[in-house]
Amino acid sequence: MKAPSYQSRLIAEVTGTFMFFFLGFMGIAAATEQSLPAVAVAASFGFGLTLAIFAFGHISGGHYNPAVTLGLAAGRQFPWKEVPGYWFAQFIGGMAAAGLVNAAFGDTVQAALVNRPSDNVSDGKLFMLEAVATFLFLMVVSAVATDKRAPWNGVFAPIAIGGFIFIAAMTVGSFTSGSFNPARSLAPAIYDSDGSKLWIYLVAPAVGGLVGGITYWAIRRESGDK
Numbered sequence: 001m002k003a004p005s006y007q008s009r010l011i012a013e014v015t016g017t018f019m020f021f022f023l024g025f026m027g028i029a030a031a032t033e034q035s036l037p038a039v040a041v042a043a044s045f046g047f048g049l050t051l052a053i054f055a056f057g058h059i060s061g062g063h064y065n066p067a068v069t070l071g072l073a074a075g076r077q078f079p080w081k082e083v084p085g086y087w088f089a090q091f092i093g094g095m096a097a098a099g100l101v102n103a104a105f106g107d108t109v110q111a112a113l114v115n116r117p118s119d120n121v122s123d124g125k126l127f128m129l130e131a132v133a134t135f136l137f138l139m140v141v142s143a144v145a146t147d148k149r150a151p152w153n154g155v156f157a158p159i160a161i162g163g164f165i166f167i168a169a170m171t172v173g174s175f176t177s178g179s180f181n182p183a184r185s186l187a188p189a190i191y192d193s194d195g196s197k198l199w200i201y202l203v204a205p206a207v208g209g210l211v212g213g214i215t216y217w218a219i220r221r222e223s224g225d226k
Contacts (some may be wrong), residue, residue, distance in 0.1 A: 004059045006082065010089045012060035016052040017093030020064045021184060023048030025101040025113055032112045033105065042173065046166025053158035061145070062158070065181040066090055067205040071138035071213030075220075077146040087183075094187030102191050113188035115177045115201050123200060126176055130204035131211075133172045134180045138212025140164045147220065180205050 004012070027044025030036045053062035061078070063069045069086045072078035102110045117126045143150050144157040152160065169178040179185045185201035 009060040012056040013089035014093040016056035017064040020052040021097035029109045042169035050158045050162025067209030071209035075213035075217035090183040094183040098187040115179045115185045127204045131208035134205040134208030135212040142216035
């Protein structure tokens with residue numbers, strides 16, 4: 001079977017990121033407008049990611065997250081030369097999803113889409129929680145999506161990856177609002193005037209993803225895999 005072209009993979013990343021973010025942002029809109037519980041928001045992001053990977057993961061790999069692309073490249077599972085294109089595709093898909101939800105629901109929902117920490121969370125704690133959660137996320141992604149020695153590699157990847165985001169959004173997200181994804185934070189922030197914490201939501205997941213990808217690569221190398 002012929003491998004998908006780079007162009008088709010970028011289109012899949014745009015579309016998959018749009019699907020993932022649109023479903024997640026609609027969860028926030030429903031929670032804001034219809035008073036749905038926090039679990040509904042976590043589920044919309046977790047299962048939204050699962051469905052997006054099922055839909056397009058076989059074409060592009062289903063990254064939908066610059067931190068994932070960075071971590072997989074650092075872990076020697078993705079070519080560095082393709083990283084900028086994937087990042088651009090993810091940001092385009094994210095901005096389209098945020099823009100559509102903003103247009104549909106207005107200022108109140110627009111403000112709710114922006115990542116903000118809880119009142120008792122300092123910048124240092126916010127950075128640590130987002131970085132560690134993304135680090136762990138990359139360990140899961142690397143295992144289920146790239147390590148063919150794992151019996152659950154491949155077909156269970158969408159469930160495991162989406163399940164991690166659901167759990168992380170329910171736990172870590174109760175303190176940080178749960179980004180773990182620079183594109184998820186940047187997209188709605190473009191339409192909002194408050195960017196005071198944005199740098200943390202961009203840098204911390206990137207650091208966590210980078211370290212997570214390198215760490216899993218080191219574990220694979222020590223166990224005899226390439």
